[in-house]
Amino acid sequence: MPSPAGVTDLRKSTHAIPDATVARLPIYHRVLTSLLESGVESVSSHELAEVCGVNSAKLRKDLSHLGSYGTRGVGYRVEYLLFQIAREIGYAQDWPVVIVGVGNLGNALAGYAGSADRGFRIVGLIDSDSDLVGQTIAGVEVRDLAELETVIAEHSASIGVIATPASAAQAVCDRLVASGVTSILNFAPSVLTVPQGVDVRKVDLGTELQILAFHQQQRAEGLRTRKTSKRTSPSTALENIS
Amino acid sequence: MPSPAGVTDLRKSTHAIPDATVARLPIYHRVLTSLLESGVESVSSHELAEVCGVNSAKLRKDLSHLGSYGTRGVGYRVEYLLFQIAREIGYAQDWPVVIVGVGNLGNALAGYAGSADRGFRIVGLIDSDSDLVGQTIAGVEVRDLAELETVIAEHSASIGVIATPASAAQAVCDRLVASGVTSILNFAPSVLTVPQGVDVRKVDLGTELQILAFHQQQRAEGLRTRKTSKRTSPSTALENIS
DNA sequence: CAGACTTTGTGCGATCATTCACAAGCGTTC
DNA sequence: GAACGCTTGTGAATGATCGCACAAAGTCTG
Known part of the structure; x- marks a missing residue:
């Protein structure tokens, strides 16, 4: 994961949700949403785990970090659990997001995070290409790179997306950070240097x-093997739902 | 990280490179390439680690899984190390890749993996939109979804990319797998079900x-804290190189 | 050629993550 | 209302990853 902790003593005392768990909460959230729409009212950890492609014990432990929201002998109320996860990951907050670089990738992101209400709102699209500036994409007007600071300040954005070429990434990053992001x-293939406190x-x-x-290569080398990777997933039983 | 192992006993016996290490090799490769182009001939683990944004001990341990390619008291020969990493990750193989779904995201991918010679070759672009079929993107003609199996067979592709809407993902996945991928x-926000042996x-x-x-929310809650996340990165001293 | 200095490669303990296995708790049935 | 079956929540075991610290092994200098 993905990543070196990054929790202080203080934060750990209040919440202490492991990074690995946090990384899975969005998946649970999505699957539960889908279940809710299908009219399912209750799920067991086994059912939910299978659809999410994880071990059921892991799922239960993940959920236990949020609190005791299940009922023994029964399972979890879909709607209630969904609400709790949403609250935990700040789903209802509608975070303002600024995307820098409106190439194909930036475009894809704008459409993705913009349309589906996933708890985000694209408040800024920035590009240096004068042909793009002024165009409206996913309901947002593309502004010039020079206005980056202005756009961020306008909406108090604290989340920024870099979808520029690698050569521009660090410079853009520096300006984002300086503006309070x-x-x-x-998304640029480069390692960014940021001050402490920036994620x-x-x-x-x-x-x-x-x-x-x-x-793939490993598999090709071990020619005479049967099972190579065991990254399997759920079996059947998810067509029933989604 | 990202991911549950996926190594069999047999494969482990031959190579045994930890997943976490594998996930970092591409980064080392990219940075080393950049160093080579800058005319740097030799690097120490400290220098390389800083530019890559990792701990130097971790980097050395990672490299030690490939073999002993450094010289004590000196460091690593950039060109030689680059070659060894490239060999390990199958860089020179020019893997044939098929991309299904040529929306913005598929487009971005085609341009990315297609132009920069990263060891991949886009041999197929597939979409179900008849307006797209026939167009040429990044030098490759978009073919109809019906021809998926044909395209894969033509080029013996074993790597497939799904950049379709979530609703189509599982169906596409099944066809990819059936064709030998x-x-x-x-990239679709859905959990895929695949048979054992598929990664x-x-x-x-x-x-x-x-x-x-x-x-971000955690940070907002712990108002009166100073340090929140300590996911910092390299300091200075990388302008010298790249 | 010896001694000082540098940097790799790695053994070891600490931390984080996953999985097992089971007691505690809830609903249902008789 | 007691006994049974099911599922959660979690202690404890296992495994993976990380980072320190240092010996081994090389270069450089005088």
Whole structure:
């Protein structure tokens, strides 16, 4: 995970939800939403775990970090659990997000986070290409790179997305941080340097492919093997729901 | 990280490179490439680690899994180390990749993996939209969804990328697997069910944002704290190189 | 050629994550 | 209302990953 803790003593005392758990909460949330829409009122940890593709014990432990929201012998009330997870991950907050770089990737992101109400609101699209500036994408007008600070201040955005070429990433990052952004999602294939207190997550398409390629190669080398990877997933029984 | 092992006894006996290490090799590779282009011939683990944003001990341990490619008292020869990492992750193999779903995201991927020679070759772009079929993107013609099996067979592709809406993801996945694809990169926000032996990696933009939002909320709650997250990164001294 | 200095490679303990296995608790049935 | 069956919540075991600290092994200097 993905990532070195990053919790202080103080935060740990109040909440103390492991990073690994936090990374899975959005999945639970999505699946539960889907269940709710299907009219399912209650699920057991086994059912939910299968659909989410995780071990049921892990799921229960994850949920236990939020509180005791299940009923023994019965399971979890979908609506109630959904509400609790949503509260925990700040779903209802409608976080203002600024996206820098409106190429294909930025476009995809704008459409994704913009349309589906996932608890985010795109408040700014920034690009340096004068042909793009002024256009409206997903209901938001693209503004010039020079206005980055203005846009952030206007909406008090604290989450920024970098979807620029790698060469521009660090400069953009610096300006985001200087403007008060404390959470950054970086799609550029470069390592960002940020001051303490700023949270950076990196998503690198090339890296993901290379990891797959590695496993693929391993598989090719171990020719005479039967089972290679055991990253299996749920079996059947999820067509019933979604 | 991201992910539950997925190594068999047999594979472990031959190589045994931890997943966490594999996930970092592409980063080392990219940084080393950049160093090589800058004319740097040799690096110490400290220098390299700083630029990569990792602990130097961790970097050395990672590299030690590949073999003893450093020289004590000196460091690592950039070119040699680069070659070894490239060999390990199958960089020179030019893996044939098929992308299903040519929306903004698929487009971005095609441009990314297609242009930069990262060890991949886009051999197929598939979409069900008849307006897209026939167009040429990043030098590859978009083919109809019906031809998925044909395209995969033509190029013996074993890596597939799903960039479709969530509703189509599982169906596409099933067809990929049936056609012999054993590594899948899934961008759709849905949990895929695959038979044993198939490797799936998931990249979910919404999830990433929600994880950031969670940390952001934590920070907001712990108002009177000073240090919140300590996910810091390299300091200075990387302008010298890249 | 010896001694000082540098940097790798790694043994070890600490931390974090996963999984097992079971007691505690709830509903249902008789 | 007591006994049974089911499912949660969690202690404890296992496993993976990380980071320190240091010996081994090389370069450089005089």
